[in-house]
Amino acid sequence: MNADPPPPADQLDQALASILAARKYRAVHPGLVRDIAAAELAKGRSIKEAVKAAKNQLHQSAAAYIRRNLDYDDALRQLQTTVTAAKRRPGSDPSSDPAVRTLLRRLMT
Structure with missing residues (x-):
């Protein structure tokens, strides 16, 4: 082809x-x-x-x-901070961490 x-x-x-x-x-x-x-x-x-x-x-x-009113730089900082905190918790997987999921849901709505 x-x-x-x-x-x-x-x-x-x-x-x-x-x-x-x-x-x-x-x-x-x-x-x-x-x-x-x-x-x-x-x-x-x-x-x-x-x-x-x-x-x-x-x-x-x-x-x-795409949300035009979202401050993408601020959202990225929030996500990085939340994921870093999740990684510090013993046995935590950031992809299933409730705080990470809550933040992602909030950012996507």
Whole structure:
């Protein structure tokens, strides 16, 4: 099975810049955006069509679930602190620690 050739770098860079310029997609990892945009461009779509299709996929898979009002740096600090405390407890597994789970639930709602 032959894979589609990769799109020209300048087209991919234009599509990536266009998508990441949208406020809605700024919190999405650029690597994910790049992969989706590259796949759409490889289908032979114009930059405009590829951007539209990529934004649609990103909305369905990621952006609809991102909390824009969450301070991600603060959330990361809280998670690191909570996991570190969980690791200090004898026999504790941070992945099943009640404090870690409670924090994660709160951050995701």
